Amino acid sequence: ITDVALLMFLTNKNTFCCFIQLPAVCQASNRKLHFSIYGKKGDAKVSDGISTQYPVVDHEFDAVVVGAGGAGLRAAFGLSEAGFNTACVTKLFPTRSHTVAAQGGINAALGNMEEDDWRWHFYDTVKGSDWLGDQDAIHYMTEQAPAAVVELENFGMPFSRTEEGRIYQRAFGGQSLKFGKGGQAHRCCCVADRTGHSLLHTLYGRSLRYDTSYFVEYFALDLLMEDGECKGVIALCMEDGSIHRFRAKNTVIATGGYGRTFFSCTSAHTSTGDGNAMVTRAGLPCQDLEFVQFHPTGIYGAGCLITEGCRGEGGILINSEGERFMERYAPNAKDLASRDVVSRSMTIEIREGRGVGPVKDHVYLQLHHLPPQQLATRLPGISETAMIFAGVDVTKEPIPVLPTVHYNMGGIPTNYKGQAITHENGEDMVVPGLYACGEAGCASVHGANRLGANSLLDLVVFGRACALTIAETNTPDTRHNPENCDLFIYLSFFLIGEKLSPLKPNAGEASVANLDKIRFANGSTRTSEIRLNMQKTMQNHAAVFRTGDVLKEGCEKMDSVYKSMDDIKTFDRGIVWNTDLVETLELQNLMLNAVQTIVSAEARKESRGAHAREDFKDREDEYDYSKPLQGQVKKPFEQHWRKHTMSYVDPKTGKVTLEYRRVIDSSLNADDCAAIPPAIRSY
Amino acid sequence: MMTRASSFSIVKTFLSCVIFCCDKGKAHNRLVQHPRKMSLLHVCCTTVRGFVKKGLFLESTYTACHRTAGYASGGVAKDKEPLKKAKTPQGRFDMDETESKSKVVFERFPDDVNPETKEKGGPRGPDPTRYGDWERKGRCIDF
Numbered sequence: 001i002t003d004v005a006l007l008m009f010l011t012n013k014n015t016f017c018c019f020i021q022l023p024a025v026c027q028a029s030n031r032k033l034h035f036s037i038y039g040k041k042g043d044a045k046v047s048d049g050i051s052t053q054y055p056v057v058d059h060e061f062d063a064v065v066v067g068a069g070g071a072g073l074r075a076a077f078g079l080s081e082a083g084f085n086t087a088c089v090t091k092l093f094p095t096r097s098h099t100v101a102a103q104g105g106i107n108a109a110l111g112n113m114e115e116d117d118w119r120w121h122f123y124d125t126v127k128g129s130d131w132l133g134d135q136d137a138i139h140y141m142t143e144q145a146p147a148a149v150v151e152l153e154n155f156g157m158p159f160s161r162t163e164e165g166r167i168y169q170r171a172f173g174g175q176s177l178k179f180g181k182g183g184q185a186h187r188c189c190c191v192a193d194r195t196g197h198s199l200l201h202t203l204y205g206r207s208l209r210y211d212t213s214y215f216v217e218y219f220a221l222d223l224l225m226e227d228g229e230c231k232g233v234i235a236l237c238m239e240d241g242s243i244h245r246f247r248a249k250n251t252v253i254a255t256g257g258y259g260r261t262f263f264s265c266t267s268a269h270t271s272t273g274d275g276n277a278m279v280t281r282a283g284l285p286c287q288d289l290e291f292v293q294f295h296p297t298g299i300y301g302a303g304c305l306i307t308e309g310c311r312g313e314g315g316i317l318i319n320s321e322g323e324r325f326m327e328r329y330a331p332n333a334k335d336l337a338s339r340d341v342v343s344r345s346m347t348i349e350i351r352e353g354r355g356v357g358p359v360k361d362h363v364y365l366q367l368h369h370l371p372p373q374q375l376a377t378r379l380p381g382i383s384e385t386a387m388i389f390a391g392v393d394v395t396k397e398p399i400p401v402l403p404t405v406h407y408n409m410g411g412i413p414t415n416y417k418g419q420a421i422t423h424e425n426g427e428d429m430v431v432p433g434l435y436a437c438g439e440a441g442c443a444s445v446h447g448a449n450r451l452g453a454n455s456l457l458d459l460v461v462f463g464r465a466c467a468l469t470i471a472e473t474n475t476p477d478t479r480h481n482p483e484n485c486d487l488f489i490y491l492s493f494f495l496i497g498e499k500l501s502p503l504k505p506n507a508g509e510a511s512v513a514n515l516d517k518i519r520f521a522n523g524s525t526r527t528s529e530i531r532l533n534m535q536k537t538m539q540n541h542a543a544v545f546r547t548g549d550v551l552k553e554g555c556e557k558m559d560s561v562y563k564s565m566d567d568i569k570t571f572d573r574g575i576v577w578n579t580d581l582v583e584t585l586e587l588q589n590l591m592l593n594a595v596q597t598i599v600s601a602e603a604r605k606e607s608r609g610a611h612a613r614e615d616f617k618d619r620e621d622e623y624d625y626s627k628p629l630q631g632q633v634k635k636p637f638e639q640h641w642r643k644h645t646m647s648y649v650d651p652k653t654g655k656v657t658l659e660y661r662r663v664i665d666s667s668l669n670a671d672d673c674a675a676i677p678p679a680i681r682s683y
Numbered sequence: 684m685m686t687r688a689s690s691f692s693i694v695k696t697f698l699s700c701v702i703f704c705c706d707k708g709k710a711h712n713r714l715v716q717h718p719r720k721m722s723l724l725h726v727c728c729t730t731v732r733g734f735v736k737k738g739l740f741l742e743s744t745y746t747a748c749h750r751t752a753g754y755a756s757g758g759v760a761k762d763k764e765p766l767k768k769a770k771t772p773q774g775r776f777d778m779d780e781t782e783s784k785s786k787v788v789f790e791r792f793p794d795d796v797n798p799e800t801k802e803k804g805g806p807r808g809p810d811p812t813r814y815g816d817w818e819r820k821g822r823c824i825d826f
Contacts, residue, residue, distance in 0.1 A: 104817040104826030160805035168802045173815055193806035193819050196826060266825055295823065305823035309814030380808055381788040381820025388776060406825035452817070456826060 044244075049505035050512050056234075056243045060500055061087045061213070062476050064233050064248040066220045066275060069097035070196070070459035071438025072254035073203040078467025079252075080210035083476040087246055089215045089235050091270065091582075094204045098256055098268045099459065102196030105188035106152075106460075107175065107453040108145040112166040113186035116177070118142045119673050121187060123179045125454060129447020130609040130619065131642060131678040132288070134664035137416040137443040139673050141454075141461045148460045149189055157202040159189050174451040174683070188453045199456060218244065219582055220274060222511040223251065223434070224503065225282045230420075230433035231501065233278075234508035236515065238582060241575030243515075245508055247500055250433055250470045252418075253279065254463065257408040257439040258593040260586075263532075263539035265405040266295075266303045270586075275440040277589035279412050280596070284422050284431060285646035285659065287442045288410035289593065290600035293450060293610045294544045296342040298404025300362040302389035306401060311335040313378050315367045317346065318398065319354040325363075340544070340612050343403040347545035350402070357400060361539075364398035403544045407455065409446045409610065410597075412436035413646065413661070416443055416668070418466035423646050423661045435469065437462035444644065444663075448609025518584045519575070523567035527584045530568060533561050534587075534594055542598040547614045551602035558598050562591055562654035591654070596647040599656040606641040619681075626680050637662070642678070788820065 045058045061084075065076040068090035076088040090097075109118040122142040126133055153159055153167065160168045172188040191198040217238045224232040224245065232247040258273025259265035276286050297306040297317075311317075316324045316335050329345035330337035337345075346363050355361050367375060367382075372395045375382060386394040413421050418441065420434040436442075438459050445458055477499065541554025565588065572580040606620040607613050620641040623632045637643065643660040650657075667675045789808035796803050800810070811817045817824045 101824075102826035103819065103824040104811075158804060161803040163801045163803070168800075168805060170800075170802075170810070170812055172812055172817075188812070190806070192804060193811060293825075295825065297823075305825060307814055307818035307821060307823040308816055309818050310821065312814050378809075379818075379821050383821075384788065385821040391775070453826060 047505065049507075050243070050509050051516075054243050054512050054516070056245055056508070056512075058245050058247065059087065061085050061246060061248040062474070063087075063250040063252065063470055064089060064246045065252045065254060066090070066233055066278075067097070067254035067256060067438070067440065068092070068094035068204075068214070068216075069254060069256055069438060070099040070199055070203060070456065071441075071463040072097075072252070073200070073207050074460050074463030075252045075254060075435075075437055075466045076212045077203070077207035077210045078464050079470060080207070080212045082467065082471040084250075084470070084474075085211075085213075085476065087213045087215060087248070088207075089218045089220055089233060089246060091217060091219045091238070091274075093216050094207075094214070095200055097200065098271055099200045099456075100197045101266075101268070102199075102456055103194050104456075105170070105172065105190030105195050105453050106145075106149055106199075106456045107172070107187045107451075108149040108169075108189060108457065109142065109185075109187060110146050110149065110167060110169065110189070112162060113169045114177070116185060116187065118145060120177055120179055120182075120185065121145065121175070122667075122673060123676055124175050124185075125445065125451060126447075126676045127180065127679075127681055128174050128449055128451040128454075129445070130449055130681050131447070131621070131676075132291075132444070132608060132644070132663055133447030134416070134444040135666060135675050136664050136668045138445050139667040139669070140416045140465070141443075141445050141457060143673070144461050144464075145457055148457065148464065151464075152199065152202065152460060155202050155206045157191060157198055159191055172453050175453075196456060199460075215244070215246075219585065220255075220278065221515065221585070222508065223278050223282045224507045226503065226507065228431065229501075230282070230431060231503050231507070234511050236582075236585075238577055241578065243508075243512060245503075247503055248433075249474060249500060250435065252435040252437065252466050252470075253412060253420075253440050254436070254438040255440045257411075258590060259405050259408065261534065261538050261590050261594040261597065262292075262405045262543065263535040264298050264300065264303060264402050266298065266305060267405070272586040272589050273408075273440075273593040274586070274589045275436065276411060276596075277592040279420070279434075279436075280592050280649050281651050283648070284420065284434075285413060285648050286410065286593075286596055287413035287644050287646055287661070288444065288448075288600075289408070289596045289647060290598075290604055290645060291409040291446075291448050291610045292405055292542075292597065293407040293409065294339075294343050294403045295406055296339055296346060296403050296544075297365055297401040298406075299389045300357070300400035300402050303404060304385065304389045305404060305406065306365060306385075306399060307379070308339070309379060310365060310367060310382070311342075313374070314370050315365055316369075317342070317401070318364045318366050319349045320356045320360065321354060323354075325349050325354070343544040344612070344614070346401075346403055347543060351540075351545065362400050362402035365401045366398040367394050368396055368398065402539075405543075407450055408439060409442070409448065409450055410645075411440045411442035413644070414441050414443045414462075416465070417469040418443065418462050419469060423659055428661070435466040437466045448611060450610075514588075515581070515585070518568070518570060518588075519573060519578065519581050521568050521570045521584070523569045525564060525567055526569055526571075527580065527587055530561065530564055531583075531587050531590070533564070534558070534591060537561060538594055538598065542594075542601055544612070545614065546601055546612065548602075551598065554598050555602050558595050559654060562595055565591060592649050592651065595654050595656055596649060600645045600647050600658060603658055604641060604645065608641065621678055623678075625678050 046055050050056050063079045063084045063086045065072050065088045068088050076086055079086040109116040109121045122138055125138050162168045167189045169186040170188050171184045171186045175185040175187045177183055177185045218235040219238055220233050220235045222234050223230050224234055230251050233251055234245050237244055253275040255275030257271050259267025259271045295305045317326055319325050326335045330341055356364055383394045386392050386399050390399050392399055414436050415421055418435045418437050420431045420436050421428045422431055537557045541550050570580045570584055572578045605616045607617050608619050622635045622640045623629050642663055646659045646661050648657045665675055667673045797805050811819055
């Protein structure tokens with residue numbers, strides 16, 4: 001007993017000593033929390049510059065990144081690594097961004113399974129984009145792809161391996177060897193079946209190593225523009241309702257896509273195109289918004305996609321009369337016709353009134369005529385999926401499906417370095433201080449159609465490109481974090497480090513006025529009703545089936561829905577965690593994206609990639625590439641459609657103006673990689 | 684102790700009877716609509732109600748003390764009873780608790796190595812890209 005007592009006394013004494021020593025240990029440690037409310041040095045100043053009712057907190061940074069998905073995180077820690085004082089403003093916690101749902105893989109020409117060359121990947125991507133992609137940006141992306149994947153693997157992303165220990169690559173659609181002549185290429189690297197989830201967690205974990213300031217659950221309202229230069233972002237802190245102005249010389253937008261403009265989409269509820277809308281309100285154009293990728297069989301109401309393998313295994317699509325309608329549209333291939341044929345047939349059936357359900361707006365996918373054992377062995381897990389998402393027993397009832405949006409190719413136009421551009425007098429002009437990457441940006445690597453497994457690659461490559469471009473053209477202002485440098489460097493940066501240019505004290509006034517107006521809106525229609533109207537209109541008129549009259553009717557309906565926004569009614573008048581207010585702001589953003597999508601689609605009178613029209617079934621280029629080029633007259637720029645759409649909106653009236661911009665047909669270095677001349681796209 | 688409990692309950696029933704009469708009177712008074720006369724009865728009712736509430740409060744604190752006293756005096760059996768959360772009604776998609784937690788749709792490969800392709804750490808089950816898209820449990824994943 002005495003021994004035990006002595007032991008206890010000693011251990012207690014040790015803990016007692018530890019408690020005494022603890023403050024000293026804390027002081028010596030340099031470790032700071034990655035999450036700081038008011039920036040690093042607490043140099044945030046509160047001012048009454050905009051309004052006495054909405055005091056504004058001003059922050060100063062070297063760079064601000066809006067959005068914390070794959071691209072945003074990569075840009076943010078790339079900038080922090082280069083020594084910049086970076087803020088990452090995001091409305092969601094970083095690991096909740098929609099990147100987490102991308103379970104597939106990343107394409108890269110590593111050459112682990114067979115001999116591979118990034119130039120063949122370049123060819124596949126240019127062809128997949130239907131020659132609407134900018135070839136210099138595609139050159140940049142495919143050349144950097146192997147280095148980007150190896151870098152991710154060095155960050156700790158656990159890719160699946162071959163026996164020798166190299167990264168395992170599998171075959172995925174659209175990838176070929178030897179410029180399309182060498183058969184299927186194996187380029188898709190994955191992490192079990194959760195690549196996007198793993199990518200996001202790896203990037204977030206890596207970003208904690210650097211000194212980025214995260215402003216989580218801050219909703220970015222608008223860009224602060226002065227004289228055509230972007231000087232920062234104004235945001236609403238959802239947690240306490242305060243307005244924050246982030247002044248920075250460089251702003252990177254990585255806010256993701258806008259799937260939620262359509263009724264049926266696979267995107268999260270937070271994919272509302274905030275970045276595109278911010279840029280539109282700043283008077284800058286958005287590019288190629290009419291190119292939206294659809295998948296034929298998405299579960300009605302849930303937004304999950306049912307694999308094409310269901311139809312491959314014998315599943316059939318039926319309408320309200322129980323008829324296998326694909327026999328009429330594709331007599332030979334029937335349900336195994338290509339995706340766009342199936343999507344268009346489904347939409348035509350619904351439009352002609354043979355849809356199922358209470359509002360007759362979808363069709364059924366029937367699998368219960370197949371033997372259950374075959375379903376269980378060939379498609380394991382499908383009964384679980386059908387029960388959870390559709391609430392049906394797949395061995396007894398059909399699954400309700402309709403064509404679903406899953407990716408937006410368009411976005412903020414950038415060059416291959418990630419700098420946002422605008423189009424004036426036929427020339428591309430860089431917008432100083434503004435960058436975009438990820439799904440929000442359109443460096444146009446995807447063009448008119450995105451190949452699978454290229455979007456995760458797009459995120460990391462262009463996120464890194466934005467960080468590198470900013471690092472090349474700016475020096476960090478080290479007055480904000482002197483302890484990271486020694487005295488000599490500190491002094492030199494003090495002398496040559498760049499100060500922020502002055503900003504008007506009432507910058508961002510319009511955004512706050514808009515916020516106030518919405519907060520106290522007292523019209524007659526709720527936010528949810530207007531949103532549903534918009535989504536239904538877009539699904540009926542701007543979805544897969546596009547013809548002239550359907551699109552024109554859709555444009556007029558969207559115009560009236562846009563005007564009905566003046567009559568909106570919100571219920572929550574508070575300012576702390578006002579989700580009614582935030583949803584209404586998101587609806588404003590969605591509206592801007594939706595009107596641009598439908599008006600651009602109506603104007604583009606051809607079928608190219610994901611934009612397929614019934615009345616103009618062919619692609620219209622400057623030459624007719626299905627015939628030999630000799631003897632053909634080149635069509636002038638106004639008469640062909642191989643060009644990018646640049647759309648501007650007047651936010652007050654909702655009127656869209658369109659301009660067109662040339663596609664960049666030359667690669668970065670013609671000796672290294674020859675540009676691919678346009679040809680007919682056939683697989 | 685038992686007598687105290689029983690005396691409390693007697694007082695409670697007496698007071699509740701009083702309240703009942705008061706309420707009835709109050710209702711009658713409302714029908715007659717004499718607000719000023721009602722006020723006296725109203726005051727009586729509220730004070731009585733206050734007493735009853737206080738009594739109930741006292742009773743609840745009494746029983747609480749009784750419980751803690753029971754613990755202190757050696758309620759070992761009571762210690763072992765964990766505080767249970769009330770269960771919400773089972774929804775349509777809720778799994779039965781008796782069923783296994785995760786129905787293993789895909790079994791693990793031995794050593795996590797796919798026997799056909801020799802891929803280590805890859806996706807379980809049949810190859811997701813066998814139908815040309817990325818398929819998992821019947822769902823197609825877009826990426």
